[in-house]
Amino acid sequence: MKSVALEAFPRAAAKRNAVKKLRAGGRVPGVLYGREGSPRAVEVDQKALETLVHHATSETVLVDLSLQGASHLALLQEVQHHPISGSFLHVDLHAVRADEKVTVSVPVEAVGEPVGVKTGGGVLEHVMFKLKVRALPKDLPEIIHVDVTGLEVDKSIHIGEIQPAAGVEILGNPGFAVFSVAIPKAEEAKPTEAVAVEGAAPVEGGEAGAAGAKAEAGKAEGAADAKKADGKKAPEAKAKGK
Amino acid sequence: MATTPDLTKHRKMHRGSRAGIARRGHTVAFGQFGLQALERCWMTTRQIEAARQTITRTMKRRGKLWIRIFPQKSYTKKPLEVRMGKGKAGIEDWVAVIRPANMLFEVDGVPEVVAKAGMRLAAAKLPIRTRFVVRGRA
Structure with missing residues (x-):
């Protein structure tokens, strides 16, 4: 995963009213935390964050954060949105070290149309939308593509069957299904x-x-x-x- | 589809509050496409069922549907021309309390065009404004 530049500023506004004013002024409140040092309240430019998130495949992005002249490598750990307007409410920045492995949730995407859907009349069920992976920040994948073309009806692809890239370890129970093809139940009962x-x-x-x-x-x-x-x-x- | 709870601790409930926006159940959590409420209401079992049937029929044999809401709440209504008092009336219907941002239905396994058409027809059966949302697209 490539790191993208993002500028952050120290934030004094902490209470609800002050943070509301901050958002109205085009800034998004956030927090920078990590293993080294205590958490710091920060704010980032809303437009810069929008550009960053909208150009990324997922909201887990590696950023090169510049804060008061110092540079930090950080992950966008969580981005909170307003339930209706979708605007940014808060951003969690997780400071990481380049030589230390991190655990991150990465989205999974199916590639191709399964045989069970094409000929068997089944439906591809996306059971897990994200997988936890552990890797060095530079090796983190933006998205995990899984080839599902060979998947037949009533069959599944499990975590253990997914081949990660070099240097990446997929966490979780290897027996858990990620994709499966099933016959829709509702249509069977009443013909x-x-x-x-x-x-x-x-x-x-x-x-x-x-x-x-x-x-x-x-x-x-x-x-x-x-x-x-x-x-x-x-x-x-x-x-x-x- | 179950239209009422199997068992409740108390049959007759207080009216409760519908204020605020949904802080839970407002994301596309299961499928790829969703129908999100933009207003608040008490959605009855009939309205939910009508919308469900419309979506199912539009999708025909394909895809999968999730109903994210359930009528957990009962409400009572006195008959016409009855004087006040003499205790709380009988149960009139069961409703789901819908707040803005609640995800009502989700579908997966169908093209976006089909999902959108189904949701549009279903939205016409509902008493509130809604919008079509896609997972990961703000």
């Missing part, structure tokens, strides 16, 4: 009803048939309720009449 009711497409008809049956049952229940209600109301009416 018989569908043919019997409408002769339409199995899934839609099945649902329509089921809905129709429910509706009929509902009507029957409704009628029963109405009768009950009539029975209950009658004495009241009599009482009022008196």
Whole structure:
């Protein structure tokens, strides 16, 4: 992973109101922490961070951070976004050493279309979107590509089957599935009803048939309720009449 | 699809608060595409089911759908022309409390065009404004 330059400034604003003003002024609050030294409150330029994140494959980016004239190698450990607007709220910068291995979550991407999807009618399930890897900062992959073309129905690719690049170690249980191809369950259940009711497409008809049956049952229940209600109301009416 | 909880500790609940925005359940966590709420509401079982059916039918035999919300909350309503008092009324319906940013549905295994079409039709069945979101795309 190549490191990208980013400039940070020391931050005095720590309370909520002050940090809000900071964001309004085009800065993003953050924190720089690591094994050496105590955590430091920093702020970075919003546009610079936007450019950095949008040009990267994932939000785990190696940055060459310049802070008060000193240079730090750091990882964008976490970027917090606003749930609706998506704007940056806070950034965690993890200071690392170039000669020390770090553990980072890296996104996994499928390459190709599985045989099970092409011919078997299955669906490719992306079970794990990120994998934890351990490597030197310079060896960290931006993304892990996994070839899934040979994957058949009801088969999976596990963590243990993924071949990492040289110098990279994939962590986690080797038996955990990352990709699998499965037959969709919802479509299997109701084709018989569908043919019997409408002769339409199995899934839609099945649902329509089921809905129709429910509706009929509902009507029957409704009628029963109405009768009950009539029975209950009658004495009241009599009482009022008196 | 289950439309009500199997068991609740208390049948009749307080109205509660719908204030604020969703701080949990607001990201695309399972699939590739999602439908995100932009307003707040009580979403009923019927509305959720109608949207679900629409998405399923648009996707036809392909893909996978996740329903990220569930009607956990019951609400009561007095019948018409009934005087106040005499205890809390019977349960009218079950609803999911939706706040802005809540992820309502997620799909995967279909092209973006299909997912978008399904979500658009489903959104028309819902009482609030929503937006189509893609994993990793702000």
